[in-house]
Amino acid sequence: MISTEDHSCFSSSTTVMKQPATPMSVQPPSTPPFLLRLPSVLLCLHILTFGLSDAQHCYDIGNFTAAGNYAKNRELVLSSLASDMASNGGFYSGKVGKGSDVVYVLGFCRGDSSNDTCFKCISSAAEDLMIKCPTQKAAFSWGTGNPPCIIRYSNVPIYGVKQTSPAQMLYNTGHVQMDQDEFDPIWRNLTEELAVRASMGTSKLKFAAGRTSLPNFQTMFALLQCSPDLSSLDCQSCLWECIDGYQQCCHGYQGGVVQKPSCIFRWDLYPFFVSKPGNPLSSLSPPTAVAEDDPPTPPPANAQVTCGNILKSLRIAVAVAGSAVLVVMVIVSAHCFIRRRRSNPWMVLSAKEEVEIAENLKFKISEIMDAINFFSEANKLGEGGFGKVYRGKLENGKYIAVKRLERCSNQGQQHFKNEVTLLVRLQHNNLIKLHGYCLEEGERILILEFAPNASLDGFISDSIKRVFLSWERRFSIIRGIARGLLYLHEDSRLRIIHRDLKPSNALLDDNMNPKISDFGTARLFVLDQSIEKTAHIEGTSGYMAPEYVKHGEISVKTDVYSFGVVVLEIISGKKSSYFSRSGNSEHLLGYAWKNWRKGTPFRLVDPMLNGSATSELLRCIHIALLCVQENVARRPTMGSVVLMLGSQSTTLPMPTRPAYLTDASVRGMWTSSGNGSPPPSTNEAQDGSTSYMISLSIDRS
Numbered sequence: 001m002i003s004t005e006d007h008s009c010f011s012s013s014t015t016v017m018k019q020p021a022t023p024m025s026v027q028p029p030s031t032p033p034f035l036l037r038l039p040s041v042l043l044c045l046h047i048l049t050f051g052l053s054d055a056q057h058c059y060d061i062g063n064f065t066a067a068g069n070y071a072k073n074r075e076l077v078l079s080s081l082a083s084d085m086a087s088n089g090g091f092y093s094g095k096v097g098k099g100s101d102v103v104y105v106l107g108f109c110r111g112d113s114s115n116d117t118c119f120k121c122i123s124s125a126a127e128d129l130m131i132k133c134p135t136q137k138a139a140f141s142w143g144t145g146n147p148p149c150i151i152r153y154s155n156v157p158i159y160g161v162k163q164t165s166p167a168q169m170l171y172n173t174g175h176v177q178m179d180q181d182e183f184d185p186i187w188r189n190l191t192e193e194l195a196v197r198a199s200m201g202t203s204k205l206k207f208a209a210g211r212t213s214l215p216n217f218q219t220m221f222a223l224l225q226c227s228p229d230l231s232s233l234d235c236q237s238c239l240w241e242c243i244d245g246y247q248q249c250c251h252g253y254q255g256g257v258v259q260k261p262s263c264i265f266r267w268d269l270y271p272f273f274v275s276k277p278g279n280p281l282s283s284l285s286p287p288t289a290v291a292e293d294d295p296p297t298p299p300p301a302n303a304q305v306t307c308g309n310i311l312k313s314l315r316i317a318v319a320v321a322g323s324a325v326l327v328v329m330v331i332v333s334a335h336c337f338i339r340r341r342r343s344n345p346w347m348v349l350s351a352k353e354e355v356e357i358a359e360n361l362k363f364k365i366s367e368i369m370d371a372i373n374f375f376s377e378a379n380k381l382g383e384g385g386f387g388k389v390y391r392g393k394l395e396n397g398k399y400i401a402v403k404r405l406e407r408c409s410n411q412g413q414q415h416f417k418n419e420v421t422l423l424v425r426l427q428h429n430n431l432i433k434l435h436g437y438c439l440e441e442g443e444r445i446l447i448l449e450f451a452p453n454a455s456l457d458g459f460i461s462d463s464i465k466r467v468f469l470s471w472e473r474r475f476s477i478i479r480g481i482a483r484g485l486l487y488l489h490e491d492s493r494l495r496i497i498h499r500d501l502k503p504s505n506a507l508l509d510d511n512m513n514p515k516i517s518d519f520g521t522a523r524l525f526v527l528d529q530s531i532e533k534t535a536h537i538e539g540t541s542g543y544m545a546p547e548y549v550k551h552g553e554i555s556v557k558t559d560v561y562s563f564g565v566v567v568l569e570i571i572s573g574k575k576s577s578y579f580s581r582s583g584n585s586e587h588l589l590g591y592a593w594k595n596w597r598k599g600t601p602f603r604l605v606d607p608m609l610n611g612s613a614t615s616e617l618l619r620c621i622h623i624a625l626l627c628v629q630e631n632v633a634r635r636p637t638m639g640s641v642v643l644m645l646g647s648q649s650t651t652l653p654m655p656t657r658p659a660y661l662t663d664a665s666v667r668g669m670w671t672s673s674g675n676g677s678p679p680p681s682t683n684e685a686q687d688g689s690t691s692y693m694i695s696l697s698i699d700r701s
């Protein structure tokens with residue numbers, strides 16, 4: 001359980017005095033803890049003397065009379081809120097009264113609260129609200145409990161309404177004790193991944209917490225939560241604002257809190273949240289959850305800044321100056337605003353900009369119906385595991401591809417969320433663009449950039465269309481796919497593993513430029529994490545790396561493996577499934593390896609490529625074989641692949657034996673494993689390849 005001292009330094013000067021001298025595990029071992037803490041405690045006290053903002057905020061939208069019905073209704077709704085929440089699992093939304101006297105209320109506790117702490121936090125916050133906002137028609141409180149809780153009431157409906165101001169920010173006055181440039185991407189990856197996870201929660205709980213290791217042996221912990229009534233998009237944008245807001249005000253410090261009426265964010269270098277078996281923290285990986293009995297240790301010192309109130313706080317701070325330390329703090333705080341963009345030059349969009357984009361992306365169902373002629377078969381481009389894809393034309397003449405997800409599938413719901421939340425933030429010439437989405441009338445529709453030449457798959461498996469694939473074109477497609485994957489793995493704001501790279505997910509625009517598509521199975525990854533284990537295998541036979549199929553291990557190298565298979569297919573003009581279908585039990589990778597070993601690699605090459613640049617071809621076979629090696633560590637990263645493809649002079653290491661699983665062996669493994677896994681759900685494509693979805697019983701230890 002979190003001690004009261006943990007919260008104290010952020011919110012109460014009395015409890016700051018009680019702050020125990022327990023050394024934090026996050027401090028460098030060589031420095032005596034009291035020396036490290038001393039200046040920080042001084043800072044903390046100094047900052048706290050200029051006054052903290054209240055945990056409550058009374059909105060200035062009108063007053064009620066103390067003897068009127070609104071007052072009675074408010075008292076009724078607030079005094080019963082704690083028990084209403086206790087019986088509703090920590091989140092409650094309701095209303096009391098009629099007409100102009102109706103009072104709407106909403107409350108939620110932090111996801112790691114116990115029933116007891118939740119109850120206490122809500123009860124005292126409700127009481128405080130009645131005292132501190134005696135006649136105001138709308139107000140909210142972050143509570144004074146630890147963990148905190150949020151209450152809002154208003155005379156207008158608030159369920160599902162995102163409220164992001166005012167915000168409260170607090171930061172830990174200790175500084176990050178490692179190279180900031182090395183630290184920043186790790187921080188961003190953890191917080192951004194948790195923001196996505198939290199936003200994908202349920203209508204009862206949108207909460208994610210986790211941790212990641214830092215190169216200096218410290219551990220970073222973060223927790224993000226939204227009011228569960230928010231939509232995923234609203235939740236995510238609220239959390240992005242918290243993350244960006246923290247960066248703006250407090251970049252460089254070693255912990256902080258950003259609280260808004262609709263969402264909260266906290267991070268630090270010590271375990272400040274509680275994980276119990278069975279609560280949402282336990283199921284998060286990566287980052288891993290903190291063990292239940294990890295003692296929550298207080299930070300060395302903290303200070304507070306109220307966002308939206310920052311300038312006010314700074315003015316007061318200057319007024320109580322006399323303390324050189326405060327002046328330094330002021331300068332540093334002001335400096336943070338300027339530093340943020342400089343420290344994140346690649347952070348192109350702010351959270352606000354992203355929300356605007358998400359809003360602009362909403363399409364009306366009527367617009368889509370007009371564009372694709374009411375889902376007419378004549379407009380159908382193809383069909384995947386989760387629904388059909390149609391070609392359409394918007395009123396402005398622009399062509400689009402409309403992906404309509406099956407109505408009934410839960411899995412489809414997850415895929416839909418995944419595609420929207422990822423695609424909205426990805427911008428690269430080799431990734432398909434998201435033009436919009438539609439969620440009307442029970443439909444889940446993605447409006448995508450239209451690729452006039454459809455998928456690479458259609459060219460490889462069609463002996464007539466394949467003629468158009470000269471070696472120059474194939475090589476340019478290979479390089480384009482490599483660049484798209486590199487962007488996903490290393491260059492975008494997020495680390496993304498695609499998990500289902502295959503020729504049907506490489507679409508071709510009118511210049512035959514490849515665009516990676518289908519992010520339904522894509523997975524966000526934490527930067528410093530090399531391997532994650534998943535119990536949910538999704539992908540297509542022939543393209544999935546063996547360690548992923550057998551053990552659920554995902555890493556960037558699983559995509560590298562799929563890339564290698566795709567390159568061999570492009571070079572050979574044959575699908576990996578071709579060999580097993582033609583009665584020949586040999587897999588494409590086995591065939592390629594055998595000929596490589598025998599010194600006859602050109603046997604693999606599509607006869608249509610006779611006379612093409614042989615050294616380039618040979619180099620591509622070589623690179624592809626490096627990508628599909630059994631030894632995961634030996635497979636190159638996409639960064640190395642792009643380099644190797646771009647220069648004929650880079651020396652390539654010798655490939656070792658590839659690993660592959662035939663379709664039959666995948667099926668056999670899953671049906672006879674006896675590991676309790678259910679049989680895979682499959683979707684057999686016309687070409688004979690099979691898409692798999694299976695939940696494995698894997699050992700997560």
Ligand SMILES: Nc1ncnc2c1ncn2[C@@H]1O[C@H](COP(=O)(O)OP(=O)(O)OP(=O)(O)O)[C@@H](O)[C@H]1O
Pocket residue numbers: 381382383384385386387388389401403432448449450451452454455500504505507517518683691
């Ligand atoms: N943006 C697009 N432009 C043009 N054609 C497209 C577009 N998106 C998809 N298609 C076509 O629709 C087909 C189905 O696409 P979808 O992404 O739904 O599934 P898939 O990748 O083929 O299979 P799976 O869902 O099993 O991975 C594709 O093979 C392609 O031919």
